[in-house]
Amino acid sequence: MRFSRIYALSLRHIYLISSSLPRIIDLIYWPTVQIFLWGFISKFFTLNSDYYSNTVGVILTAAILYDFLFRASISYNIMFLEEIWSRNFTNLFIAPIKISEIITSLTVTAIFRTLIGLIPASILAIPLFGVSIFELGIPLFFLMISLYIFGVTLGLLVTSGLLRFGPSFENIAWASLFFLAPLGCIYYPITILPETLQIIAKALPLVHIFEEMRNILLTNSVNMYEIVKSICISLIYFAIGVIVFYMSYFGAKKNGTLINMGE
Amino acid sequence: MNIQVKNLSKRFKDNIAVNKINFTIEENKTVGLLGANGCGKTTSIGMLLGLITPSEGEIIINNKNLEQIDRVSILNRMNFASPYVELPKKLTVKQNLEVYGRLYGVEHLENKINELSKDLNIDIFLNKKTGELSSGQKNRVTLAKSLINDPEILFLDEPTASLDPDTGDYVRGYIESYKKRKKVTILLASHNMSEVERLCDSIIMMKRGKIIDEGTCQEMIKKHGRKNLEETFLKLARSEDEI
Structure with a gap:
């Protein structure tokens, strides 16, 4: 892998974001709306639920x-879709860049898009809701690493x-995360799920991440084993994702979809 | 660099897009790939660019099989321009050339961009967004991108399609002068017969995925008893039998 090529591809997306104020506003807008929405819901629950009475903002933190997680996944998809929308797909795949470099570049650049939205929203939650x-x-750092890898x-x-x-x-790109959200136990403990679904849910890193988040906020103790487990599960899924991407690339070459792909 | 294509075929389910084609392009020569829409030109170029996996046959570049050559190293020495493949519209022309220059590992990139900008008359809109350009301007930018790495093999798919006669002539003139200055092997797919006559050392005529005839423009015109290449093309394209 060569850094210069990874940087070149990242630069394409950095130029795109930095040159467009509407794009930056769009990146900040949705997380901020989420904060407002869940902030008020969270406030209501903390006032009316014994479960959340110990820790203000469990729901908002979730x-x-x-x-x-959602932004990381969507950022990745959007950056790839940008190549299709701009009919630049063929140029990208005839450039001397390895598939691993494309994956690395998208993975690295997605963090910038994600943080542009997340940082203002997270800071806004402090004065608005005291969370x-x-x-x-x-x-938090390790939980976010796990979330990011899975995203x-x-x-x-x-x-x-x-x-x-x-x-x-x-x-499918837009709907992808909603498929898993119910099993992710983001806003509720895993015990809410039926037993069979609990088995499936435990195979996802999300359950371990959000259960541990609640554990830290409610009991003020940290279970590093759960955090490490979530990172390991995320890495396994990431490895599967890379294999699937390579298989799709070779499938696309066989089917001729790499040429003339556009809107 | 020279290119040899041996028994190259591509099947998409029941459809045979390219059917056992054979041809050679000698180093620094320009070969025209002609044929009606859907005859297999783009699929052939796609296979030569490594975008499509052939069903059968071999592509040999400088005596090495394309499948056995490191993908990145060979792509570094090739490039491609087509009006149907665009550059990111929201980036300026300069940003696009910079991104591709970096991807191709071009040294002294700033100088290279300046040189191409002046040569192709794109320096006046270098800081304009690519999506805001006219077809003719976009076409020249696409050509600049395809020359950013001084390719030894250049694939041009209808490089002057939808251009006005003046811009089309400018682009053809530039390709002509570029060929004289640099060592480059060109495969040109085009429906513009005067362009093919002007730029190509020889031509390959395709029909329904097969090569039905090949030779120099003059040889083809003479062989088929027509006045010019346009008429020769029409005769071959409309003939029911393969030659």
């Missing part, structure tokens, strides 16, 4: 972390579909 995700302390994995799987099936797969 909403911010879920949004981080700071930074109260999670150092474990880009979902992005990787959706882009694999785009690569293989073309722009018609775009709708």
